[in-house]
Amino acid sequence: MEIIKSIDSTFAEDVVKGLSSNPKHIPSKYLYDEKGDRLFKAIMRIPEYYLTNSELEILKIYKEEILNAFTSTSEEFLLVDLGAGDGLKTKILLDLLIKKNIRFHYLPVDFSPTALEKLCSELSYSMPGLKVKGIADDYYKAILKLSKEKTKKIYMILGSNIGNMQEQEINEFLSFLGQNMENQDKLFIGFDLKKDPDILLKAYDDSQGLTRSFNFNLLERLNYELGGNFNIKDFKHFPTYDPQTGEMRSYLISKKKQTIALAALDITIEFKQWEFIHVETSKKFDIASIKKLAEGNKFKINYIFNDSRNYFLNTIWSLNH
Ligand code: AVJ
Secondary structure, three states, rough: OOEEEEEOOOOHHHHHHHOOOOEEEOOOHHOHHHHHHHHHHHOOOOOOOHHHHHHHHHHHHHHHHHHHHOOOOOOOOEEEEEHHHHHHHHHHHHHHHHHHHOOEEEEEEEOOOOHHHHHHHHHHHHHHOOOOEEEEEOOHHHHHHOOOOEEEEEEOOOOHHHHHOOOHHHHHHHHHHOOOOOOOOOEOOOOOOOEHHHHHHHHOOOOOOHHHHHHHHHHHHHHHOOOOOOOOOHHHEEHHHHOOOOOOEEEEEOOOOOEEHHHHHHHEEEEEOOOOEEEEEEOOEOOOHHHHHHHHHHEEEEEEEEOOOOOOOEEEEOOOO
């Protein structure tokens, strides 16, 4: 097992920047510390968080077609899993690749080194023949590093992870990826679709309260890692859906006027009553917006796969020049 780690300690900087902005916000990647990883794993397994089952259905039904679309030769490739998490969905493809004796290396990329370590050691145990190398980094740095390798690459972004970015960031990211891809490379990318807001709101405010704990864990992390004195009872978890932009957004709203100290950074943060921290955006898409993203960033869509409820799409892209 091999894990390449290169994470700089920008957490404190990003927190200070985000909490001194108006509106206050914290990048959602910081939701995933050890407890956050555990909670997200649990969220992925509840039916109200429908995304997992929809994407699993697509992968199970179309795995052969998907692999055929990745490559038509016996040439070795790198399967780069951006935001691999616990690999629940990827394992369906890995199983089939191994069964078909296809030559490839699996490169899970995840911002969370703990999630990555768990995934890599679990895989080296359950799939002993698999060549796996974890990359604990953000997407940009990982792509830049990998662009220097000549081997064909299949980039995967599952789970609608791309929806965590704002529209402009998505475009910046896709254009960056395109510039660092070769004609033979492919992008396998999943999109959560716009749907009944009641379904969306339940997915981001589940009846077991797991999503609530997941979001509140960010305040606990600030307390634990930066000496904060947030009292969770003084905040309210509030998810909301905007049907126009397709953005599902989660806020932590201060129920009262209060001053929070972050002792490790020697700063205080003022909250007015009902002032909020924006902690996550999970954008929802439709076919037209997905086509626009592809075309606007010099990609073409080769394949589109959907689940039976039409909740989710997985698509395969290549460069369009
Ligand atoms: C892992 C980013 C796809 O936005 O749906 C789940 C994270 N947040 N429940 C999402 C998440 C709240 C998830 N992604």
